[in-house]
Amino acid sequence: xxxxxxxxxxxxxxxxxxxxxxxxxxxxxxxxxxxxxxxxxxxxxxxxxxxxxxxxxxxxxxxxxxxxxxxxxxxxxxxxxxxxxxxxxxxxxxxxxxxxxxxxxxxxxxxx
Amino acid sequence: xxxxxxxxxxxxxxxxxxxxxxxxxxxxxxxxxxxxxxxxxxxxxxxxxxxxxxxxxxxxxxxxxxxxxxxxxxxxxxxxxxxxxxxxxxxxxxxxxxxxxxxxxxxxxxxxxxxx
Numbered sequence: 300x301x302x303x304x305x306x307x308x309x310x311x312x313x314x315x316x317x318x319x320x321x322x323x324x325x326x327x328x329x330x331x332x333x334x335x336x337x338x339x340x341x342x343x344x345x346x347x348x349x350x351x352x353x354x355x356x357x358x359x360x361x362x363x364x365x366x367x368x369x370x371x372x373x374x375x376x377x378x379x380x381x382x383x384x385x386x387x388x389x390x391x392x393x394x395x396x397x398x399x400x401x402x403x404x405x406x407x408x409x410x411x
Numbered sequence: 412x413x414x415x416x417x418x419x420x421x422x423x424x425x426x427x428x429x430x431x432x433x434x435x436x437x438x439x440x441x442x443x444x445x446x447x448x449x450x451x452x453x454x455x456x457x458x459x460x461x462x463x464x465x466x467x468x469x470x471x472x473x474x475x476x477x478x479x480x481x482x483x484x485x486x487x488x489x490x491x492x493x494x495x496x497x498x499x500x501x502x503x504x505x506x507x508x509x510x511x512x513x514x515x516x517x518x519x520x521x522x523x524x525x526x527x
Contacts, residue, residue, distance in 0.1 A: 398456060
């Protein structure tokens with residue numbers, strides 16, 4: 300069974316601080332996605348990374364896919380209260396399937 | 412586009428009753444996914460369809476759960492009989508494997524199910 304472990308599980312920080320969320324597995328994924336979910340809503344896609352070592356930036360968010368395609372990180376610079384939410388990584392096992400395994404989630408709260 | 416539509420948004424029922432959750436995917440999307448989210452287990456894939464055909468139902472917990480997709484614009488997830496441990500938020504998502512944004516899953520707002 301493929302598992303995606305995220306750390307930390309919970310994170311409460313002050314506005315303006317930097318943070319990094321990790322997504323780790325012992326399995327190789329053909330691609331990995333990051334989603335953000337707000338209370339009462341479904342997850343919304345932030346980014347998809349496909350190539351080992353790939354780095355993508357989305358304003359203050361930087362995403363990296365590990366060289367071996369087993370792990371990923373999300374770094375937020377100068378966090379803002381609007382970044383508050385549940386961050387989920389999701390890995391696609393092989394290119395022949397459209398099944399994504401979701402990570403355990405990181406619940407972020409940014410205090411003003 | 413209205414996005415993925417789910418109904419009802421909230422459902423409260425008693426143990427043993429039948430529950431039917433409904434989903435209308437985004438027009439033109441050929442993949443439809445049903446997920447269940449709980450605090451303990453996170454977001455779990457139950458089943459997904461491609462062109463209305465079930466492809467992988469390995470996540471369906473047991474025979475009490477069934478899903479159908481009679482056409483490209485409608486899917487149901489049925490639980491019969493329901494049990495308290497089925498209480499969760501159930502999400503439907505759809506995606507396309509073509510074009511810009513392919514493989515991006517668009518999630519509905521979810522149905523919060525409470526089984527008493």
